[in-house]
Amino acid sequence: MKHFEVLGTGCKKCINTAETIERVARELGQPVEVVKITDPAKIMEYQVMSTPAVALDGKVVHSGSIPDRDTIAGWINP
Amino acid sequence: MLELFTYLANWLAYGLLGLNPDTRVGTSIHFFIEDTTKILFLLVVMIYVIALARASMNLERVRAYIQQKHRLVGYFFGSGFGAITPFCSCSSIPLFLGFTSAGIPLGITMAFLFTSPIINEVAVIMLWSLLGWKFTLAYIVIGMAVGIVGGMILDAMKGERWLKDFAAKAYQKAAVEAQDPGKDIEVPETPKMTMAERHQFARDELKEIVGRIWKWVLIGVGLGAALHGFVPDGWFADNLGSGQWWSVPAAVFAGLPLYSNATGVIPVMESLIAKGLPVGTTLAFCMSTVAASFPEFIMLKQVMTFRLLAMIFVILLANFMVVGWVINAISPWLFSGL
Numbered sequence A: 001m002k003h004f005e006v007l008g009t010g011c012k013k014c015i016n017t018a019e020t021i022e023r024v025a026r027e028l029g030q031p032v033e034v035v036k037i038t039d040p041a042k043i044m045e046y047q048v049m050s051t052p053a054v055a056l057d058g059k060v061v062h063s064g065s066i067p068d069r070d071t072i073a074g075w076i077n078p
Numbered sequence B: 001m002l003e004l005f006t007y008l009a010n011w012l013a014y015g016l017l018g019l020n021p022d023t024r025v026g027t028s029i030h031f032f033i034e035d036t037t038k039i040l041f042l043l044v045v046m047i048y049v050i051a052l053a054r055a056s057m058n059l060e061r062v063r064a065y066i067q068q069k070h071r072l073v074g075y076f077f078g079s080g081f082g083a084i085t086p087f088c089s090c091s092s093i094p095l096f097l098g099f100t101s102a103g104i105p106l107g108i109t110m111a112f113l114f115t116s117p118i119i120n121e122v123a124v125i126m127l128w129s130l131l132g133w134k135f136t137l138a139y140i141v142i143g144m145a146v147g148i149v150g151g152m153i154l155d156a157m158k159g160e161r162w163l164k165d166f167a168a169k170a171y172q173k174a175a176v177e178a179q180d181p182g183k184d185i186e187v188p189e190t191p192k193m194t195m196a197e198r199h200q201f202a203r204d205e206l207k208e209i210v211g212r213i214w215k216w217v218l219i220g221v222g223l224g225a226a227l228h229g230f231v232p233d234g235w236f237a238d239n240l241g242s243g244q245w246w247s248v249p250a251a252v253f254a255g256l257p258l259y260s261n262a263t264g265v266i267p268v269m270e271s272l273i274a275k276g277l278p279v280g281t282t283l284a285f286c287m288s289t290v291a292a293s294f295p296e297f298i299m300l301k302q303v304m305t306f307r308l309l310a311m312i313f314v315i316l317l318a319n320f321m322v323v324g325w326v327i328n329a330i331s332p333w334l335f336s337g338l
Helices: A012-028 A040-045 A069-076 B003-016 B024-054 B059-068 B071-084 B089-100 B106-118 B121-131 B133-156 B165-179 B195-230 B235-239 B247-255 B262-274 B279-291 B294-300 B306-334
Strands: A002-007 A032-037 A053-056 A059-063
Touching (some): A002 A012, A002 A069, A012 A069, A040 B165, B003 B024, B024 B121, B024 B262, B059 B071, B071 B106, B071 B133, B089 B106, B089 B165, B089 B294, B106 B133, B106 B279, B133 B279, B195 B262, B247 B306, B262 B279, B279 B306, B294 B306
Parallel strands (some): A002 A032
Antiparallel strands (some): A002 A053
16 A cells, blocks of 8 residues: 655645545545654655655655646556 | 726726715725736736746755855845745745755745745735835845844854754754765756746646735735725824834834735735835834744744744844834935835
């Protein structure tokens, strides 16, 4: 199962990002785990400067905006 | 070309709605229609154009660029990048940590964060169209000065001592590494973008920014219109004095509990100045509303101790007051045409 972390200090866009990933996963019928990371120290470890950012299995794959549907689908079904 | 919006407002308010231009309601509604249509039009055009140009800019490059500069120049660049970088306040924590963990001094990072809410393309466009280029230029210089001076004072007081532990450690580690003369700072390459990708970026940016600020424009212009129509000319000069020293701190404290972004405040500024509030006092009020906001401070609490936050707060307030006093003193010759 793919493990997603949504990095962000709790703004609306970060919540949106997490929900979008979950929705796309449901549509594709793939189980995923989505965790929201709001702890600034953790976000710093990932060296992300623009949020919302997404880490897939511990690697940052996106930052600075809500990813679009196709991009998310590409992460779930490469 | 912008007279077009005056004609539009004439036609809508006095023609279609049949309002009388000599009544308070008439002038208020005319002001509201003219300013909202003009501002929204300019915003849509300019945000799109500017976003096209800066599509390939990112914070990693900005950071590497600042790192290469001498410390003194760094304040200037920190503040300058704060002004031109698109930036939402919910990103201030990751940005702060990204800069700090790269060994950029606290004052330079804060110069970026101080200037960022005060100056952005939206504020500049609105000021230019409502108050003219002279005022816009003065506003930019003042906004950057507030950031640069604020950052320098913070470093002079060694503010980094009062960062939260994890942030302080990351900063020290990077500062030690920076001593190594063999270490080069790499500036990440500019991503190559096609015109279609730029257009896509600019369209998203336009949607995002206008979606976020249109309410502020309506509220700001609404307040400005009410002031314009219902407050008699010269009311401020008669009732609040014309530039007595205490009017500036009063304006700063009045602005504190109000939280708005620059978009909402600028139409109000236009009316305040037109009604005779001294320019420096108006600017002090505006900066206090825009740059010292409690939501921002609560956010910074995650990386700073209370003591550091309090220092920053006092430095900002002092800066706004100095701005107000200085501008009030020199405004007679600076804005003689306003």
